Amino acid sequence: MTRGDKILYIVCGLLFAAMALLPLFGASGFLLRTITLALMYAVMALAWNFIGGYTGYSAFGNVAFFGIGATVTGVMMTKMRWDFAPAVLLGGVICSLLSFLIGPALLRLRGHYFAVATLGIANAAREIVAGWDDVTGGGIGLNLPLNTDKDFYTFIYYIFLALTILSAVITYFISRNKLGFGWLAIRENEEGAKALGIDATLYKTLAWVLACFIVGITGGIYAYYNTAISPEAIFNPLYSTTPILITLLGGTGTVVGPILGAMILLPLSTWLLFNFPGIQPALLGIIIILTIIFLPRGLYEYLSGRRKLTLAALLKNPRDNQA
Amino acid sequence: MNTPLRLIGLTTIAAILAACGGAAAPAPTAAPAASTEKQPAQPAAASGACTISFGAAVSFTGSTAAEGKYTKDGYDIAKDKINEKGGIKVGDKMCKLDIKYYDDASSPDQTAQLVEKLITEDKVNFILGPYGSSSSDTAAAIVEKYKIPMIEANGAAESIFARGFKFTFAVLSPAGNYLRGILDLVKVKDPSAKKVAVVAETDKFALEVAAGAAKYAKEQGFEVVYNDKYPAKATDISSNLTVIKGLNPDVILGAGHIQDAILTIKQGKELGVNAKAWGFSVGPTAPEFRKSLGKDADYVLGAAQWTEELKLKGDANDPFSTPQDFAKAVRAKFPQGGYETTIPYQVAESAAAVFAFQRAIEKAGSLDAQKVRDAIAALDFDSFYGKVKFDERGINTFKPMAVQQNATDGGNYTVGPAESASKPFEYPAPAWGSRK
């Protein structure tokens, strides 16, 4: 670990500490919601990072499991009168089971084909939930019970904060463990990894199931937070794309990248919304384009000191990546 | 590793984080999207002058940007009218009215975030609804949480009101009522018309419209020969129409949004699907419908929450007293607003939401959220927009809906209810092949 890494971990630790204390200092409901959503995306970014960052499989349809997690939670809480916690957990478990069943077959695909297959799964899941009126409420969706406790939103805030920290800690330990090294080996050269005796199918499937479990849990919590869920809302493709963007911005295959990415991109997008109403999407588009041209590996390598952030370094990326 | 540039990078992140904290903190640098006045003053103040602040998260961008504009125009018309007359009477003070707007980009998540900002940071007194059923749904949960009353004018799905919320009210008729007027018209005009086909988009609002229409059709003695749906945002519904064609319905009803109405007519014509009456929940009343379809828009009926030709009369306190007066005011205020031929009902219902607040606040004599909420629940008045009164769920089920028809002369006229008809109902629609 470089000194830069240590600094970054301390920055993240301070950030988490500040967030943990924030509600105690009378933060407004809006500030809490903004950070809650940023944390929700951070969790999903950390989840995507397992499969997309460390293992190098370009999952592009994680919203499938967000939506399934939300739907399972919604159905259990409204139709079965389950409590929140078991309903969310069941959502996560069902997502893991589904991803475990399709994982080995799906993960034989690589690159674009894997991305497209996951996109297909996301769309198929949405259409099935929308068409299965009797169970999921179909296109109308479900209304979860409204929690009228005055601290409810703070409660959700802390859940997402805890989930972010937990996911980051899991990422940290896995990345220093045989599993993490296995993932990296697969990412760099899958045939080579197999030759080294790594059970690639098992390792990949673990990354995929872990990611899907976390995303499913996140979807379930979101359902309870938002109370009204319809297929159109919970299968919004933005729940697939935003976590990936966050990870790309922060740095793929790193512990702090997804967290920093989320804490930069989402507040920035909210800030643009207030200051440039109407053209916010265009500005966000330009920022995305510039980030990818000049920082294709994200901010992490500069922030950790692995690479010097100089003008020459920034200009080198587009030169190296051009046709 | 020691480069100053790296430090700059870290500081930038810190700065951005601080900035977003700052943007969210008590003194927002955030400029309101389109507020006409400066920062609303706190409502207290001495000397009888005060301001009541309303907040609204409306779509200026995204999929419902066009309807979002109608909504905002409606709110603004009402605000100007009230301020022109000195404001809203609260006890013995006259309070000016201010509306703070944000763009929710047609995303329900964003609506929730912005409504919470309006309540917890901008400290607005009351909330005006966003555009659309999904956004209204998330906004309803927030206002319920903070116990701030919201009157919404653009979320017709009844599922919003099936949740026992106490602080959300809708001035518009619920989705299930949309297509009733069209069936009533056909039944009177042609008792022999029996077969009805209902086709719906898979969407919260549209499915409620379709269910309501099918139920009402059966009650009225029609035979529902087709009642099915297609995926949301479809660009091809030829399969549904091919089945419908084989059933030879007398009436084809479409539940969905304006895109669906245009698609149904275009593909219906291509496939030679004929019906004596075509009716849609949303679309035919908007100026874009005629612009998009030209002559093919002829005979098509559209459900309307309100039209400027309705024979309605406001009570003595109503600022406009008739729909015609309201229409005149809209055209005067927005000469370039695209309102030359038709005034979309979204403008009127949005204005009605503001006037409903005015009545309730004046009756409550206070800005206390709970008192105003109780006054809204007890409202019962006649206006240029029709009766405003809420059932126990908070929906205005007392207002009738109108039917507009795109007539063969190119105009758009109110044909139902019968007493407000400005032109006879043109029926039956000739088969596509025999039109000129």
Add this chain to the structure above:
Amino acid sequence: MNSIQFAQTLVNGIILGGVLSLVALGFSIVWGIMHVVNLAHGAFIVLGSYITYTLYTSLGIDPFLGLPLTMITLFVVGYATERWIIHWVIRAPLMAKFFITFGIGMLLENLILQVWKADVRSVTTPYSGASLAIGGVNIPLVKLAALALSILMVIVFHLFLTRTRQGNAIRSTGMDLDAARLTGVKVAPIYALTFGLSTMLAGAAGSLVSMTTSFTPDAGARYTVYAFLVSVLGGLGNVPAVLAGGMIIALIQVFVGFYAPALKDAVSFVLLVVLLLLRPQGLFGKPFTSGKAE
């Protein structure tokens, strides 16, 4: 389903297949040659629709006569987009390329909104909706023309890619960028040309769909998803496969749609996933340069 309905549904499918093929053609070419999945493809289609709309409503130019103009405009826009933006990330990781086009799509959609506003539009000519009725089966003429145009484009493109010098250069860069460069192909202009041609085809598709349905600035996502379905089903190896993929997706849509219209997309996507698992190169594609798993 009686025989007339069967025939009508078959016609609906073939005609829809023509439209979907054209929607997917440019997308598939860029993917196959440049290894870029263009998430902005739908936005380019919508831009084509708006240009057609403006030509028709402001200048009175018929959509079919305006087609070359729309296509040229879109070619220029696409060529510039590649030279100024995509050019710089061609060798970047797969996800970076995904998201550069995602950013371009966001930007383009918002620019369209600024220029044309959010109102729903559609192009309706005097002959819109005209159809040929043969024994109870209606064949919409505009869509028949679209089908003919799609087939024509597919043939022209196939010949261009296989018979011309430029086309061979494009295909060889698709197979191996560095090898192509070594044999003297100037890669940068070839990529710009490829991308320009693909947006040009998107423009043609936009012109045609502007007449058959309505559009708003945000209508593009739907088309991008169909482009995915068709390209993957057909396979990326050759141009005629796109036509086959389009036809198959369209026939599934209309026949499933006849019995369970709400599930037609669900069935299409499940089929996409199953097919990918069984035959990743698509039904008609050649196995795609497997070493380079991008």
